[in-house]
Every structure is written in structure tokens, then in C-alpha cells.
Amino acid sequence: MTVDLRVDLNGLTLQNPIIAASGTYGYDDEFSVFCDVNKLGAVVTKAITIEPRPGNEGARIFETCCGMINRIGLENMGITEFISSRTAKNGAAVQIVNIAGSTLDEYVQLAKICDGKVGAIELNLSCPNVAHGCLEFGTDEKALYEVVSAARAEFSGHITAKLTPNVTSIEKIAVAAQKAGANAVSAINTVKGLGIKINPDFTKEIVRGGLSGRAIKPVALGAVERIAQSVDIPVIGMGGIYTLDDVLEFFAVGADAVQIGTANFTHPDICEKLADDLAKFMEDNGFKTLDELKARLR
Amino acid sequence: MKGKVKKTEKVANGMFMLQFEAPQGFNVRPGQFVSILCPDLTLRRPFSCADFEDGAVTVLFKLKGKGTSFLAGLQPGDEIDFVGPLGNGFDISDKHALVIGAGVGIAPVYFLNKFLKQSHFVGAFKSEDEVPKDFEPDEVIIGGTILDHLERLIAEHKPEIIHACGPSVVLRAITRCGVTSQIAMEKVMACGIGVCKGCVIKLNRGGVVQNATICHDGPVFDGGEVVWE
Ligand SMILES: Cc1cc2nc3c(=O)[nH]c(=O)nc-3n(C[C@H](O)[C@H](O)[C@H](O)COP(=O)(O)OP(=O)(O)OC[C@H]3O[C@@H](n4cnc5c(N)ncnc54)[C@H](O)[C@@H]3O)c2cc1C
Ligand SMILES: Cc1cc2nc3c(=O)[nH]c(=O)nc-3n(C[C@H](O)[C@H](O)[C@H](O)COP(=O)(O)O)c2cc1C
Ligand code: FES
Numbered sequence: 001m002t003v004d005l006r007v008d009l010n011g012l013t014l015q016n017p018i019i020a021a022s023g024t025y026g027y028d029d030e031f032s033v034f035c036d037v038n039k040l041g042a043v044v045t046k047a048i049t050i051e052p053r054p055g056n057e058g059a060r061i062f063e064t065c066c067g068m069i070n071r072i073g074l075e076n077m078g079i080t081e082f083i084s085s086r087t088a089k090n091g092a093a094v095q096i097v098n099i100a101g102s103t104l105d106e107y108v109q110l111a112k113i114c115d116g117k118v119g120a121i122e123l124n125l126s127c128p129n130v131a132h133g134c135l136e137f138g139t140d141e142k143a144l145y146e147v148v149s150a151a152r153a154e155f156s157g158h159i160t161a162k163l164t165p166n167v168t169s170i171e172k173i174a175v176a177a178q179k180a181g182a183n184a185v186s187a188i189n190t191v192k193g194l195g196i197k198i199n200p201d202f203t204k205e206i207v208r209g210g211l212s213g214r215a216i217k218p219v220a221l222g223a224v225e226r227i228a229q230s231v232d233i234p235v236i237g238m239g240g241i242y243t244l245d246d247v248l249e250f251f252a253v254g255a256d257a258v259q260i261g262t263a264n265f266t267h268p269d270i271c272e273k274l275a276d277d278l279a280k281f282m283e284d285n286g287f288k289t290l291d292e293l294k295a296r297l298r
Numbered sequence: 299m300k301g302k303v304k305k306t307e308k309v310a311n312g313m314f315m316l317q318f319e320a321p322q323g324f325n326v327r328p329g330q331f332v333s334i335l336c337p338d339l340t341l342r343r344p345f346s347c348a349d350f351e352d353g354a355v356t357v358l359f360k361l362k363g364k365g366t367s368f369l370a371g372l373q374p375g376d377e378i379d380f381v382g383p384l385g386n387g388f389d390i391s392d393k394h395a396l397v398i399g400a401g402v403g404i405a406p407v408y409f410l411n412k413f414l415k416q417s418h419f420v421g422a423f424k425s426e427d428e429v430p431k432d433f434e435p436d437e438v439i440i441g442g443t444i445l446d447h448l449e450r451l452i453a454e455h456k457p458e459i460i461h462a463c464g465p466s467v468v469l470r471a472i473t474r475c476g477v478t479s480q481i482a483m484e485k486v487m488a489c490g491i492g493v494c495k496g497c498v499i500k501l502n503r504g505g506v507v508q509n510a511t512i513c514h515d516g517p518v519f520d521g522g523e524v525v526w527e
Contacts, residue, residue, distance in 0.1 A: 026493035054509055061486045061496040068340050068488065075495040075509065213340050265488045266335065266342060268381060
């Protein structure tokens, strides 16, 4: 029996629901040194901004119990170089371009530049809104609605709104994204945190940033369930996925597809492996399509 | 990639060596490193190759925390999961070289020194019992810091190039001693292949300051280009 792993994300069809998450997989095929990148459903690029950015000074990574904190600070090559050198290098794995801005206008410009050049974008809405006291776009329904609808007006392809978990009610934010015309929502981005190490001489190393990895899986599952119950558009779940069981758990609470981030660092071939594991699981258990499997899980 | 442990051995106070067989076709240059999976840890642990002979990789490591404790407890026949070789490696030339390893920084330069024709190899350690057995350099310096000896070493050996690895205070001083240098740097790493930008340093290349990843663009850099934090 052959199984059909295809998933329709409301205007974007992937060959399977396993997607590499932004910031952990490079721009396109960097991980081909470890696995067959074209066996993935999609690869999300690291966040791309209007101008190239050098990222943050100082320590950028802090390992925690069951996770890590990062404060990379959006280091990237900028949209102009990206569009001219790094689009459409992969084959069967779709490229989703993660874009990030500091102002509404930057998102608009980015969406405009991407239009016609790339098929799908993911709006990273965890960025500080410089015009509004650096509050993250994704923490405010109104600001988020404005960004998503402005991007919608400029970009004719598939738009995923990527949500931050650092809010009181992520489902309300998801509803705003749907209203604004997003094709899908993805969640969660990293959870705000702090890592600290006190040395024997009482000097301290402190890293303030975003927590990811196994530690955030319960937070992510909770968010995905609430979002899935509130919107009709597809939900892409992520946060601490390492195993096929994790993938099934996300499907069970309403995810249509999943992204894998931090796990790529520990197991660089994990995305390919999860795609294979999922196919085998469906075959062994007699599921012909993903929808059949999801229906059974829900 | 899977490696099969040949042996682990305590080589000095708080320092161990791990030797494992790499798969057929594996090769590594001095200065390159491998990143080893340790149970329950989110990040792999990077270690410089201290030797490579007959398909076996040797790493030399200082006991620090969970990862290195796991490595120290490995038994012959155990399987490890590693990726590599990662990074760029040292330039190997016929120049008169002064090779400096401070503490466990001796690991990559020990391997490098085997490829150099004209070199003086110095190891600096806090105490006598920290000198790793079987990795002895030409000259051992105990106590103080290598910096107290730098001027003398340069006067005695007139190096055209210094290759070094060790704590950043040592490396920084070496890059300022007037001799061309190549230094192997460290920072906490996540991806190990240059994509996450977690391990960047700044380089000054022809007056332009730019980022470089230690894992992919390094870990070996021209000392003169490094902009210190
Ligand atoms: C390119 C490179 C080559 C290295 N070569 C050697 C070597 O030959 N011998 C040796 O003894 N050590 C080497 N190190 C350092 C070594 O990786 C750390 O000592 C080791 O990761 C500590 O792990 P732990 O779990 O035992 O200790 P922990 O208690 O987890 O950490 C102790 C310290 O090790 C460092 N560290 C922790 N995790 C990482 C990580 N993922 N990447 C890099 N550093 C980390 C941090 O500075 C931390 O404060 C190298 C590091 C790099 C980046
Ligand atoms: C080092 C690192 C860099 C990241 N960079 C981005 C980014 O540029 N844009 C973005 O939307 N999310 C970024 N993320 C968040 C991830 O895409 C993902 O949402 C989060 O890590 C949770 O998934 P995980 O637990 O599987 O890692 C980054 C995460 C990490 C660990
Ligand atoms: S560890 Fe990811 S760029 Fe170096």
C-alpha cells in the first residue's frame, strides 16, 4: 500500500506535513550534507529583513534543562541578496520565506518584493514594533491585523502568520490573523526566558532570549489546541518536536502540519527521518491519507 | 555518523582522551572538530580532533559537566553519534612555526604539529599534573601564563607564524605580539554548520568589520583579523 502524505494548507500543497522551522535550517539546502532535504514537506528560511542585519552582540545561545535560549537577533543577508541568490534551490521541498520587520512599512515592502518571486511567506510577528514602544506585533490584535492585512494586499501567494506564545490569549490573535487574510497560522515561536549561570567567583553569565526545544512542548500543544478550536484556516504546530509521537500529539490537538526547529541541531537528519517514520506508521496502521490519520487521532 | 569507541583514558588531572573508530572514508585536518551527541542534552558537544590515525579519531577533553562526564564514562565497543569533520582547520606550511597550546587547547595543535616541518611546540599548564600523558610538547611551561614567556619564545625561535589554541586571554595576547598568527577559537555552538548564527565573532577584513561563524568559517582564524569583544 502506498500512503498519501500530502497536506493542503489552504492554497499551498506540501508533499508531506514535515517542515523545517525558521532559524534552524539556514536558507534552503544547507542540511543536504546530513539528509535528503527534498524529502521534507517544506523548509522555512531564517528570518529575512529589508536590510542585512548583523545580529546581537555577546553570547547568543544558552543551553537549559531540556531546551535552549537564543538571542541571535535576526542576523541575515537581507531580502535583496536573498531573492537574487537563494530562492528556488530546493526541488520537491517547498521554500517558505520567513520575513521580519521593525515597522508596518517594512513588512509591506518585504511582501511586495516577495510577490511573484516566492510562493509562500511566513510572517514572523515576534518582532518589536519600533513605532509602538517595541511591543511585539504579535502581542497586539490590532497591530497584528494591520501587518497581516497589509502583507495580504501586496502578496498574492500563500501567507502563514507565525504567532508568539508570549500573550494572554493566542487564540484571539489567531482569529485576527484569519480575519486579515492569512492562509494559515503557525505556532509557537520561542517563549520569552532567561538563562543564568553564577560562576564560583560570583560573576554571572545571563542570556535573555527565546526558549525552544523539549521544554516548550506542553506550552505549544496548549496553544495549538486553543488556536485550532478558534480558527478555520490550517494550523502549523511547533515547539519541542523530536519524535513521531510528538508529531502525532500535535495532530491530535488540531495541527495540520508541523515544524521542527531545535531538534535539527541535535539530530540533523531528523526531518527526513520523521517524514519516513510517519509514512511507515501510516502504512503499518492502514491509514491511506493524512486526513484519515488525523481523524482517528482527534 | 556512528563511531565505535576504542578507548577512553585519563591522561591528566581532570583530562581524558577518547579514541573512536570513524566510518570508512572519514578524514579530518588539524583544527577541524567533531560534535558528539550526549544523552539528554539539547546541544551536541564540540571537540577538536587531537589525532587521526588508521581511521581512529582521538579527542582530548577536560571534564566540565554532563557532556564530558558522559564521554569519560564510555567503554570500548560503545557506539557514539557524531557529526564531522566540521570547520576549516589550520593552514599547513613550511614556515618556521611556534605552536602554542594552553591547557586542553593543546589538543588541536598537537595534531597540527605532526604535519609541520619546522616548529617549536609549547604547552602551558596550571600544574605538573595537568600535562596530558602521551601528548607532551617540546617544551612545557607550568604555572603563571604563557604570556610571561611569549617574548622569550619569539626571540629564541624567531617564528614566521604562531599557531595557538587556549583561553581567549591567551589568544588575544598572541594576536598582539607582532607575529602573524592563526588561532583556534571556541564559543557555545548549536548547529555546528554555520546556519544558526549562534557562534559568531567579528572579523576585520581590510577595514570592513563583518561576522564570521566559529563553527563554519573557523574555528581557525588569522589572529590579525579577529575583533575582540
Ligand atoms: C570548536 C570547539 C572545539 C573544542 N574543543 C575542545 C577540546 O578539544 N577539548 C575540550 O576539552 N573542550 C573543547 N571544547 C569545549 C567543549 O565543547 C566544552 O568544554 C564542552 O561542551 C563542555 O560540555 P559539558 O556538558 O561537559 O559541560 P557544561 O557544564 O555543559 O559546559 C561547560 C562549558 O562548556 C561550554 N559549552 C557547553 N556547551 C557547549 C557547546 N554546545 N558548544 C561549545 N561549548 C559548550 C560552555 O562554555 C560551558 O560554560 C571545544 C569547543 C569548541 C566550540
Ligand atoms: C536558533 C534559533 C533561531 C530562530 N530564528 C527564528 C527566526 O529567524 N524566525 C522565526 O520565525 N523563528 C525563529 N526561531 C523559532 C523557531 O522557528 C521555532 O518557532 C521555535 O524554536 C520552537 O520550535 P522548536 O522547539 O522545535 O525549536 C528560531 C529558533 C531558534 C532555536
Ligand atoms: S553553531 Fe550555528 S552557526 Fe555556529
